[in-house]
Amino acid sequence: MQADCFDNALQKLRKRGFKLTPQRRAVLRLFCSDDARHLTAQQAHDAIREREPSIGLVTVYRSLELFTSVEILHRVKFNDGFDRYERHPGAAGHHHHLVCAGCGQVVEFGDCLIRSMEQKLEKTSGFCIEGHWLELIGRCPECRGRAKEDN
Amino acid sequence: MQADCFDNALQKLRKRGFKLTPQRRAVLRLFCSDDARHLTAQQAHDAIREREPSIGLVTVYRSLELFTSVEILHRVKFNDGFDRYERHPGAAGHHHHLVCAGCGQVVEFGDCLIRSMEQKLEKTSGFCIEGHWLELIGRCPECRGRAKEDN
DNA sequence: TGATAATTGAAAGTGGTTTTCATTTGCTAT
DNA sequence: ATAGCAAATGAAAACCACTTTCAATTATCA
Numbered sequence: 001m002q003a004d005c006f007d008n009a010l011q012k013l014r015k016r017g018f019k020l021t022p023q024r025r026a027v028l029r030l031f032c033s034d035d036a037r038h039l040t041a042q043q044a045h046d047a048i049r050e051r052e053p054s055i056g057l058v059t060v061y062r063s064l065e066l067f068t069s070v071e072i073l074h075r076v077k078f079n080d081g082f083d084r085y086e087r088h089p090g091a092a093g094h095h096h097h098l099v100c101a102g103c104g105q106v107v108e109f110g111d112c113l114i115r116s117m118e119q120k121l122e123k124t125s126g127f128c129i130e131g132h133w134l135e136l137i138g139r140c141p142e143c144r145g146r147a148k149e150d151n
Numbered sequence: 152m153q154a155d156c157f158d159n160a161l162q163k164l165r166k167r168g169f170k171l172t173p174q175r176r177a178v179l180r181l182f183c184s185d186d187a188r189h190l191t192a193q194q195a196h197d198a199i200r201e202r203e204p205s206i207g208l209v210t211v212y213r214s215l216e217l218f219t220s221v222e223i224l225h226r227v228k229f230n231d232g233f234d235r236y237e238r239h240p241g242a243a244g245h246h247h248h249l250v251c252a253g254c255g256q257v258v259e260f261g262d263c264l265i266r267s268m269e270q271k272l273e274k275t276s277g278f279c280i281e282g283h284w285l286e287l288i289g290r291c292p293e294c295r296g297r298a299k300e301d302n
Numbered sequence: 303t304g305a306t307a308a309t310t311g312a313a314a315g316t317g318g319t320t321t322t323c324a325t326t327t328g329c330t331a332t
Numbered sequence: 333a334t335a336g337c338a339a340a341t342g343a344a345a346a347c348c349a350c351t352t353t354c355a356a357t358t359a360t361c362a
Binding site for chain 2: 333339340341342343344
Binding site: 079118126134135136137140144 | 176228230243251260263265267268269272273275276277279280281282283284285287288289290291292295
């Protein structure tokens, strides 16, 4: 749990006139904890209910939407149909995701090689490129080991 | 309409024991036409109904699913929530999509720069990378012009 | 401390896609 | 040709992640 993360977010909400409810604090607390990464709304709801059993899934959805709109969180549309949320990376934190096809764990990586591809493409297509979306799918070391055993 | 495309697909279905119904022929005919690219199920249904008014949307979905499973078509999960289908690119035809944020038109491009990124990442992460998914979002020349006029 | 507008939770709604089920239809063996 | 049968179709209902509605609650401020 990073205290700055939590306090900065609270201040951001207060400054914009949003109410600081226990439910919103609970969602913030979760995403400011060190191990909360790439959570789906359902996963976040499950985690929060351990401390706050009465919180509704709908409220989690609404909090995630609100926090995304004020750039406290960042919404990532994964190809499995579940949106995921992570702390907003800020100006310098652009990255992509490597997802394990076996266990679903997610590893982040930078986008060092995409910019040059975009520049080439802008010349050949005439498009002005505004953003990109990259996801790699693979198998983590543990799941590769397990696959070998199964054979 | 490319005759080989159509005939090859029919033969593939027959070989695997699937029935050659008028509905399946109609879906194949559409996707073997030269201008059919990146169609959603709804778009395909609309197009097919002009010649085959009685075909149901459900049957189109089922045909697209079947053709994807036997690698006649390729399903692309776009971030706008609509799956799109295109002719299966075969061994050498791997590519990605550049989507115009204004009009939605789609341009394909090769993936020349991704392999080297993947190799680097396999070393640092220990993952065995099995696939990737890349979509660029931009604005085509026409939509850029229109945006200027509006200002 | 009370007024009030925002927030919450439960239930209902959305929209793309899939499943169910009764009917129809290609295909194969006669 | 044609009967028999499994596979395919169409319509309606179900699915499922997510969003909206609405009445009840609550954080904030005068």
